[in-house]
Amino acid sequence: MQGAKLSRSPRGIPQQSSSGPWDNIVKFLDSLMSKLRGNHVPSFFIRKLVTQVFSFINITLFNSLLLRRECCTFSNGEYVKSGLAELEKWIVNAKEEYAGTSWHELNYIRQAVGFLVIHQKRKKSLEEIRKDLCPALTVRQIYRISTMYWDDKYGTQSVSNEVVSEMREIVSKDNQVLPSNSFLLDDDLSIPFSAEDIDMAIPAIDLDEIHLPEFVSEYSCAQFLSSHQK
Numbered sequence: 484m485q486g487a488k489l490s491r492s493p494r495g496i497p498q499q500s501s502s503g504p505w506d507n508i509v510k511f512l513d514s515l516m517s518k519l520r521g522n523h524v525p526s527f528f529i530r531k532l533v534t535q536v537f538s539f540i541n542i543t544l545f546n547s548l549l550l551r552r553e554c555c556t557f558s559n560g561e562y563v564k565s566g567l568a569e570l571e572k573w574i575v576n577a578k579e580e581y582a583g584t585s586w587h588e589l590n591y592i593r594q595a596v597g598f599l600v601i602h603q604k605r606k607k608s609l610e611e612i613r614k615d616l617c618p619a620l621t622v623r624q625i626y627r628i629s630t631m632y633w634d635d636k637y638g639t640q641s642v643s644n645e646v647v648s649e650m651r652e653i654v655s656k657d658n659q660v661l662p663s664n665s666f667l668l669d670d671d672l673s674i675p676f677s678a679e680d681i682d683m684a685i686p687a688i689d690l691d692e693i694h695l696p697e698f699v700s701e702y703s704c705a706q707f708l709s710s711h712q713k
Contacts, residue, residue, distance in 0.1 A: 505566040509573055512536070516577060530583035537585040540570070542668045544592040549624065549666055555631040557639065560599025567593060590619045591668060595628055602639050604632075609646050623657060623666040626650040 519529045544563065548554045567589060574582045594617040617625055632641040
């Protein structure tokens with residue numbers, strides 16, 4: 484959502500119209516995949532790395548949405564939705580062997596954007612929002628988006644006052660045990676695989692089946708390698 488070029492609509496409201504940032508993300512993913520596969524990196528590692536990249540994209544976009552009111556608009560929801568469609572195409576083309584669960588990693592931003600772009604928010608109950616529209620989101624996160632939302636395109640309204648009151652009561656109780664910014668997603672910097680995963684991903688190598696290049700015999704310091712095969 485950051486770095487997009489802005490243009491003005493006939494009503495004078497800034498609109499995001501450039502697909503440049505999404506094109507740059509896709510180009511980066513293409514370049515990353517090309518380098519990894521070109522260097523014969525096992526598909527297991529590629530899957531884990533690509534999944535981590537999409538997790539970062541999800542966290543960055545989702546947290547921006549909850550922190551910046553200018554991102555909680557109908558038109559920005561459409562803009563991000565179009566970008567997510569481009570990422571979905573990339574994931575489909577990369578196939579599960581290399582993309583893994585990348586589409587699932589975007590769950591939070593996908594559901595938040597789905598909420599932004601529906602027209603009948605005011606008719607939705609809290610139960611419908613939690614079960615059908617945003618099952619991955621907490622009430623605090625839904626409340627944050629609902630109260631920050633504004634429609635710069637069609638003039639649609641956010642959820643009803645009854646739903647806001649219902650959420651406010653839940654959030655008020657949560658505030659007694661949770662920090663004020665607990666609606667944000669945490670960036671998990673841990674390595675997404677274990678030593679056991681690595682051991683299973685790399686096939687066993689039989690040294691007796693490896694044939695040393697002929698030039699190795701020319702170096703006395705490498706004679707022990709030749710003797711090992713005899």
